Amino acid sequence: DIQLTQSPSFLSASVGDRVTITCRASQDIDTYVAWYQQRPGKAPQLLIFAASTLQFGVPSRFGGSGSGTEFTLTISSLQPEDFATYYCQQLYTYSFAFGPGTRVDF
Amino acid sequence: QVQLVESGGGVVQPGMSLTLSCVVSRLTFSSHGMHWVRQAPGKGLEWVAVIWYDGNYEHYADSVKGRFTISRDNAKKTLFLQMNSLRVEDTAVYYCAAGPSRPRPRVEVAKFDYWGLGTLVSVSS
Numbered sequence: 001d002i003q004l005t006q007s008p009s010f011l012s013a014s015v016g017d018r019v020t021i022t023c024r025a026s027q028d029i030d031t032y033v034a035w036y037q038q039r040p041g042k043a044p045q046l047l048i049f050a051a052s053t054l055q056f057g058v059p060s061r062f063g064g065s066g067s068g069t070e071f072t073l074t075i076s077s078l079q080p081e082d083f084a085t086y087y088c089q090q091l092y093t094y095s096f097a098f099g100p101g102t103r104v105d106f
Numbered sequence: 107q108v109q110l111v112e113s114g115g116g117v118v119q120p121g122m123s124l125t126l127s128c129v130v131s132r133l134t135f136s137s138h139g140m141h142w143v144r145q146a147p148g149k150g151l152e153w154v155a156v157i158w159y160d161g162n163y164e165h166y167a168d169s170v171k172g173r174f175t176i177s178r179d180n181a182k183k184t185l186f187l188q189m190n191s192l193r194v195e196d197t198a199v200y201y202c203a204a205g206p207s208r209p210r211p212r213v214e215v216a217k218f219d220y221w222g223l224g225t226l227v228s229v230s231s
Contacts, residue, residue, distance in 0.1 A: 024162065032210060034142045034217045036151075043201055043224055044143075044151065049217035087151055093209050094165045098151040 001028055002090050004099035011104045018076040020023055021102045023088035028068050032092040035073045038101075039084045047086075048073065078104070108133045108220045110202050114227030122201065122229075123125055128185040128202030128222055135183040136160070139207030141218060142176060142187050144227075154200070158207040168198075171183035193227045199224040 004028040013019050023033065031051035033094040036044040048053045048064035051071055075082055083106065088099040110133075114126040128140070142154040155176040157165045162178050175188040185202050205218040 030210075031213075032216055036218075038151075043221040044218075045221070046219050049219075050213045053221065054211070055217070058145065063179055083163065088151065089151075089153075089218070091209055094156070095167065096153040096205075096209070098143075098153065101150045 001095050002029060002093055002097055004097055006086075006099040006102045008060055009100065009102060011102060012073045012106065013078050013104055014106070015078055015080055017078045019078050019082075019104060021086055021088075021104075022069055023066075023071040023073070023099050025069045025071075025090060025092075027090035029090045031067045033064070033066070033067045034071045034089045035062075035085045036045060036089065036098075037082075038087065044087065061091055063079060075104075108204075110204070110222035112195070112200065112202055112222045112225040115200065116231065117225045117228045118192055119231055122187070123190045123225060124192060125189065126187040126200055126202075126225060128187075129215055130183045130185070130202075130204070132162045133183075133204060134218060135178075136180040138204040138219055140176075140178060140185045141203045141205050142185075143218075143221075144196075145224075146198045148194075149198075152198070156205070156207065157185070159163055162205070172193055191228070192227075194229050194231075197227060197229045199226050206208070 035048040038044045052064045158175045202222045203218040204220040
């Protein structure tokens with residue numbers, strides 16, 4: 001099974017900061033990665049798919065990159081509503097596994 | 107606006123059964139693979155199961171294989187999760203989500219783009 005790791009697991013940041021989260025896969029997964037944001041008590045929301053494609057309606061301050069085994073989610077200028085937990089997910093195999101998450105907080 | 111609404115959660119004892127439902131509206135349900143994803147209290151997301159758009163194939167996480175059954179009724183735009191032999195470790199919020207039927211799909215559908223609000227299943231003696 002493909003394993004995903006995320007770093008850091010926790011990130012302390014301020015409004016206006018540039019934030020980068022890394023997701024690493026245990027084997028090559030091409031660009032079959034999606035990123036989700038989850039606010040407390042809410043369902044996950046899709047941000048990025050196919051590693052770098054911004055989902056319709058998602059602000060352009062979110063960006064994704066990478067291929068193979070290493071992927072990044074970048075928030076160019078953190079906004080108050082961006083304080084949340086972020087998950088990567090692989091869609092390369094039937095486990096559709098998620099990473100352990102990165103919590104972005106003050 | 108697309109809506110997915112789960113129901114059927116509750117408190118049950120270990121070993122008992124429960125069936126979750128997810129009613130979908132304003133989505134071409136029969137064109138989408140459908141998934142269940144769960145989240146234990148304070149933990150991350152765990153993928154549980156997928157059923158193909160036509161209901162002809164299912165796949166499960168090892169943690170639920172042999173105990174859970176995913177099914178769908180395309181005419182009623184409803185997804186189900188039959189959960190048997192429930193364990194304490196199955197306690198979680200269960201989300202239904204629309205996504206691809208298979209891994210490595212066409213790029214434009216390689217995503218879980220619609221999610222329900224979730225329903226809480228609590229397994230406790």
